[in-house]
Amino acid sequence: MEVNWSRNEGVLVAKPVGRIFSSNYLEWQSALESGIKPGDNAMVVDFEQVPYLSSAGLRVLLTTARQFDGPDHAFGISTLTRAVRKVLAASGFDQMIAVYESEAAAVAAINGNRS
Numbered sequence: 001m002e003v004n005w006s007r008n009e010g011v012l013v014a015k016p017v018g019r020i021f022s023s024n025y026l027e028w029q030s031a032l033e034s035g036i037k038p039g040d041n042a043m044v045v046d047f048e049q050v051p052y053l054s055s056a057g058l059r060v061l062l063t064t065a066r067q068f069d070g071p072d073h074a075f076g077i078s079t080l081t082r083a084v085r086k087v088l089a090a091s092g093f094d095q096m097i098a099v100y101e102s103e104a105a106a107v108a109a110i111n112g113n114r115s
Helices: 025-035 055-066 082-091 103-114
Strands: 002-008 011-017 042-046 074-078 098-100
Touching: 002 025, 002 103, 011 025, 011 103, 025 055, 042 055, 042 103, 055 074, 055 082, 074 103, 098 103
Parallel strands: 011 042, 042 074, 074 098
Antiparallel strands: 002 011
């Protein structure tokens, strides 16, 4: 599982590439965990290049989001493909995790909420 990492105005941005199935969710989890460093307090996962996300992948996402719970911490997801959006809506995860139309919108909202 490939994840491209960057920072945008102090926010850690993960951009996974490819389908996330129950057969590769451990790889997805490892890839996400590897990019988070001590002191990171805000993260966005950009799903622009993810055509499918399984329920196992959702669990990894929720576990990761919980690492960014608390004062001065923030977590969001952005740029959802249609299929990923449907999975999130059907599972109710879109009510538990902040969803943004773009990385830029996510970063602006996160930085606005932390200031």
